[in-house]
Amino acid sequence: MPFKSTFALKMEISLFNIFDLLGTMAFAISGALAAMQRKLDLFGIFIIAFVTAVGGGTLRDVLLGNTPVMWMENTIYIYLIGLITILAIIFRNKINYLKTSLFLFDTIGLGIFTITGVETGIQNGLSPIVSIAIGAMTGTFGGVIRDILCNEIPVIFRKEIYATASILGALAFVILYDLGVNTDLIYIVTSLIVISIRLIVVKYKISLPSFTLSSEK
């Protein structure tokens, strides 16, 4: 029995979907760069790029019960990440010329996926605080898996503010949404908030205080 269709491009063109694909591309690049740093082979690079790019959205869909998860329903994710992997390998030395490229693409992915995550929570009728949590999880989870698989300290636990930038952007989203601001505008403003916070924080080496236990003095 042959397959019904071998290529499904079902997405409508909305800002949500454009953001979703931009975030997928940004995280796929960051994953491919991390995998090349670890000297993995072609399939290893694709797998890390794939897991980094779809990790956050997959976790979001599984916890919400939106199954089959998004990359199963729409083949564009697999093809797009495959293309990005090939391009990242071809242009690996040009991409890497900017030393901070992995950091930059990771930050863009974080900003974008935080916002699509919050929006998904709201569309599912969940409360603002839960939507913020879903946003933070969607934004950060791909990078956390990438770092665990590549044997790095997960980015979320390094000194730099990471989850905090995501949570603050998600908070701005629900406030602007509650005020009735135009959704397209909220998308752009709040993802820029996440990206700006992280860039400023890393540039000026700002960090939150940590708390030590007296027994360790």
Added chain:
Amino acid sequence: MPFKSTFALKMEISLFNIFDLLGTMAFAISGALAAMQRKLDLFGIFIIAFVTAVGGGTLRDVLLGNTPVMWMENTIYIYLIGLITILAIIFRNKINYLKTSLFLFDTIGLGIFTITGVETGIQNGLSPIVSIAIGAMTGTFGGVIRDILCNEIPVIFRKEIYATASILGALAFVILYDLGVNTDLIYIVTSLIVISIRLIVVKYKISLPSFTLSSEK
């Protein structure tokens, strides 16, 4: 468009729900203590407390298909764990005065979540052996994630009996349930069984035999 409600406290007050919140609190404290030992910042502590407290129940809900998972349906989990995080930071030196406090709260969480896990399996019409597996998984998974994220050897693989205590308590639950004993009584007795086994085993340094391969001699 504003949100329908910003605070949902939908839970009915049953022994199941009281146990669920007690287990959440116990694991949140153990997570917050582990995060402070690793000198994480405010959000890092909250995230570890959150993942430890909701990890087992989230895995249970995802595998059973009870989605959106429990902490998405009811905001009390996020607020409660946020409160616990703040209290754990304020009273960190008092909690830590008892050197074994992380161990104690972890054990209480293990006992309680094992029981709510078994009960969930039974309520979903699953067989006793599967319900025991769900109980053990719900009881142990939060602590396993906490330890992986904090770079500890997962508690489940240390010398001390851990999963075994959970499995024995879950077994007692299904036997008493099959005998028709009052459910409230079963809850209290079986969670005390798990907690007692672990306390006795650690106090007297009891461990199960391990099996070595001759080729390693």
Added chain:
Amino acid sequence: MPFKSTFALKMEISLFNIFDLLGTMAFAISGALAAMQRKLDLFGIFIIAFVTAVGGGTLRDVLLGNTPVMWMENTIYIYLIGLITILAIIFRNKINYLKTSLFLFDTIGLGIFTITGVETGIQNGLSPIVSIAIGAMTGTFGGVIRDILCNEIPVIFRKEIYATASILGALAFVILYDLGVNTDLIYIVTSLIVISIRLIVVKYKISLPSFTLSSEK
């Protein structure tokens, strides 16, 4: 209230189910061997055997939304893995006599689970490329968790071709399926393809090229 039935053996005897149980047994043995190498106790060995054997199928079911997952619906998995654990402990020195036994059982499991994974994707009406991804994921995930829990470098990231063998077998499956070849024949041929590729690749030390970044020279 007593349980409806204490033992459910609901499976029909099809080649799919025979393959599923053979793959479960192969991965359970590989998990038990890995756990004994780490000197875990009885329950530790069972837990690693269980997670290795059901990991891939559980991930597949969760992402597809086929919940409760397969081992909750049918108790045969728990009993079978329990039996395998006991047999693996009793015969541990005989199994290990072949130094490559862990590798062999892991390879058999990979070949079989890749095929049941692809078939599940197709049965759920998903596109060929997504079905291949599900096959590769179902085949490799159990081994990846086993290695992470046992503190090994995940098999998927070692020099040997692993995911690639799975992806090529899955690709052969969808091509033969699209050509209308008899399903039972496809099962046997494509799982042998995966197993043969991996055996040949390891015997002749074939590996895919990796890509380095110029900045690391």
